[in-house]
Amino acid sequence: xxxxxxxxxxxxxxxxxxxxxxxxxxxxxxxxxxxxxxxxxxxxxxxxxxxxxxxxxxxxxxxxxxxxxxxxxxxxxxxxxxxxxxxxxxxxxxxxxxxxxxxxxxxxxxxxxxxxxxxxxxxxxxxxxxxxxxxxxxxxxxxxxxxxxxxxxxxxxxxxxxxxxxxxxxxxxxxxxxxxxxxxxxxxxxxxxxxxxxxxxxxxxxxxxxxxxxxxxxxxxxxxxxxxxxxxxxxxxxxxxxxxxxxxxxxxxxxxxxxxxxxxxxx
Amino acid sequence: xxxxxxxxxxxxxxxxxxxxxxxxxxxxxxxxxxxxxxxxxxxxxxxxxxxxxxxxxxxxxxxxxxxxxxxxxxxxxxxxxxxxxxxxxxxxxxxxxxxxxxxxxxxxxxxxxxxxxxxxxxxxxxxxxxxxxxxxxxxxxxxxxxxxxxxxxxxxxxxxxxxxxxxxxxxxxxxxxxxxxxxxxxxxxxxxxxxxxxxxxxxxxxxxxxxxxxxxxxxxxxxxxxxxxxxxxxxxxxxxxxxxxxxxxxxxxxxxxxxxxxxxxxxxxxxxxxxxxxxxxxxxxxxxxxxxxxxxxxxxxxxxxxxxxxxxxxxxxxxxxxxxxxxxxxxxxxxxxxxx
Numbered sequence: 001x002x003x004x005x006x007x008x009x010x011x012x013x014x015x016x017x018x019x020x021x022x023x024x025x026x027x028x029x030x031x032x033x034x035x036x037x038x039x040x041x042x043x044x045x046x047x048x049x050x051x052x053x054x055x056x057x058x059x060x061x062x063x064x065x066x067x068x069x070x071x072x073x074x075x076x077x078x079x080x081x082x083x084x085x086x087x088x089x090x091x092x093x094x095x096x097x098x099x100x101x102x103x104x105x106x107x108x109x110x111x112x113x114x115x116x117x118x119x120x121x122x123x124x125x126x127x128x129x130x131x132x133x134x135x136x137x138x139x140x141x142x143x144x145x146x147x148x149x150x151x152x153x154x155x156x157x158x159x160x161x162x163x164x165x166x167x168x169x170x171x172x173x174x175x176x177x178x179x180x181x182x183x184x185x186x187x188x189x190x191x192x193x194x195x196x197x198x199x200x201x202x203x204x205x206x207x208x209x210x211x212x213x214x215x216x217x218x219x220x221x222x223x224x225x226x227x228x229x230x231x232x233x234x235x236x237x238x239x240x241x242x243x244x245x246x247x248x249x250x251x252x253x254x255x256x257x258x259x260x261x262x263x264x265x266x267x
Numbered sequence: 268x269x270x271x272x273x274x275x276x277x278x279x280x281x282x283x284x285x286x287x288x289x290x291x292x293x294x295x296x297x298x299x300x301x302x303x304x305x306x307x308x309x310x311x312x313x314x315x316x317x318x319x320x321x322x323x324x325x326x327x328x329x330x331x332x333x334x335x336x337x338x339x340x341x342x343x344x345x346x347x348x349x350x351x352x353x354x355x356x357x358x359x360x361x362x363x364x365x366x367x368x369x370x371x372x373x374x375x376x377x378x379x380x381x382x383x384x385x386x387x388x389x390x391x392x393x394x395x396x397x398x399x400x401x402x403x404x405x406x407x408x409x410x411x412x413x414x415x416x417x418x419x420x421x422x423x424x425x426x427x428x429x430x431x432x433x434x435x436x437x438x439x440x441x442x443x444x445x446x447x448x449x450x451x452x453x454x455x456x457x458x459x460x461x462x463x464x465x466x467x468x469x470x471x472x473x474x475x476x477x478x479x480x481x482x483x484x485x486x487x488x489x490x491x492x493x494x495x496x497x498x499x500x501x502x503x504x505x506x507x508x509x510x511x512x513x514x515x516x517x518x519x520x521x522x523x524x525x526x527x528x529x530x531x532x533x534x535x536x537x538x539x540x541x542x543x544x545x546x547x548x549x550x551x552x553x554x555x556x557x558x559x560x561x562x563x564x565x566x567x568x569x570x571x572x573x574x575x576x577x578x579x580x581x582x583x584x585x586x587x588x589x590x591x592x593x594x595x596x597x598x599x600x601x602x603x604x605x606x607x
Binding site: 064092097104106108117121 | 469
């Protein structure tokens with residue numbers, strides 16, 4: 001599989017944040033993807049791409065620790081995530097943030113309370129400090145002044161941004177994005193891409209993004225894997241700009257014609 | 268259609284001829300589509316060139332992608348199959364329930380050793396929701412139950428001129444079993460259902476995943492405060508219900524049976540034993556834990572759609588009430604055997 005991954009220089013340049021080692025993603029006996037081998041370097045913006053229904057989101061759930069892989073190992077640094085104890089897994093998950101496709105905000109709490117909850121759970125900060133931190137994170141994603149709104153009172157794009165603010169609450173090392181631009185207008189989607197780049201550059205986070213939006217892929221990705229629905233495995237990996245020149249035909253077609261391009265989810 | 272296709276033995280092409288058709292709708296297209304798919308499956312060539320403009324491209328579009336090999340066939344479940352399916356599901360459900368109880372126990376141990384935490388606000392919400400907010404309905408039902416018990420028993424006791432014993436009968440039965448059972452049933456309908464619906468909707472909305480994604484255990488954060496809250500509030504509410512029930516009996520005794528207030532209270536308290544109060548509170552504690560476990564289990568296990576949340580809510584209430592009745596029987600039998 002490694003033979004299809006171009007630019008090995010990029011592959012070994014940085015430390016590894018997350019690595020998938022021969023991972024199989026399955027629901028019961030139904031295999032979604034298999035033989036997945038890739039590494040996500042620290043500070044990378046790693047894009048998981050592929051057509052609708054190829055298992056991108058399912059792979060993300062395995063990487064972020066919500067579903068166990070049917071086979072294979074997910075490494076966080078030197079630690080085998082699914083082989084670790086529950087306490088160690090919680091400690092790793094504490095260092096990761098997730099922005100869900102729908103936002104998945106806690107609907108019975110205000111935006112500020114959403115961002116504050118992980119802080120209340122994990123830190124001994126005073127309520128005032130927590131409130132200020134929550135305001136800061138909301139301001140970072142352009143939601144200053146919306147602290148006391150409930151998730152049902154704001155738009156879909158705002159929910160996504162609030163979800164991002166919450167994902168950033170604990171200053172995570174790795175942030176996962178499930179379809180960040182799905183359902184957003186092109187301007188909002190581009191702004192979100194800029195925000196992701198800025199956060200990577202300023203906070204040094206590792207970013208893992210599931211998307212099929214070409215604009216996003218080319219704007220932010222420094223590395224990627226391409227999942228294929230037919231062969232149920234990854235058929236390419238590397239920088240999308242390189243893939244456009246040297247990648248397999250299916251990937252080039254995806255990247256040029258925008259197969260699978262469009263709005264909405266792929267659930 | 269199968270018979271028609273069987274006659275095609277040896278044919279190589281299926282051709283649709285409807286060139287002169289002036290108007291058509293999707294129903295015709297659906298019929299053509301079914302024929303064309305079957306023909307393609309048998310390896311026959313499909314010729315759509317003689318179809319009206321617009322129809323051929325649409326048929327091509329429908330046929331362009333082969334049906335998914337993951338497609339599920341429609342399947343009507345027979346009666347026996349349904350029964351079999353339910354029986355086969357029993358070991359799985361048993362394992363799930365035991366797993367859930369184990370997780371709750373672990374969570375409780377973590378809490379006792381100070382390693383599990385949850386939002387204090389959630390605990391207060393449970394206290395308020397199943398305690399203070401339930402007071403009006405518990406008052407009403409308990410008072411009326413006291414009235415009913417007094418009325419019905421007085422009819423029989425009158426035959427022996429023993430109306431005064433209405434007081435002790437209402438008092439003892441309320442405190443020992445009726446108070447806790449009534450409170451339990453009210454809480455099962457109010458709070459158990461609400462637990463299942465709230466956690467179930469959170470499941471639908473990926474909110475539970477969002478907690479897990481932060482390394483926050485849904486057991487510690489969602490289930491534990493609800494179980495603790497209800498385990499504490501049900502006995503307290505039961506004491507209140509006992510008092511309201513006795514007040515109901517008091518009203519009937521004093522206003523209808525002409526028993527003096529002093530005589531009523533004397534009789535009611537004279538037959539009361541402290542052990543009855545403890546037995547009643549034990550019932551209440553068991554019910555509180557039972558109701559919260561049923562509600563939370565159904566919520567956590569809820570499927571990810573609207574109907575599943577409805578199902579979870581119904582199951583939570585039904586399981587709680589059945590559980591309350593069974594637990595009452597078991598406790599009553601145990602205490603009868605050991606003679607308390």
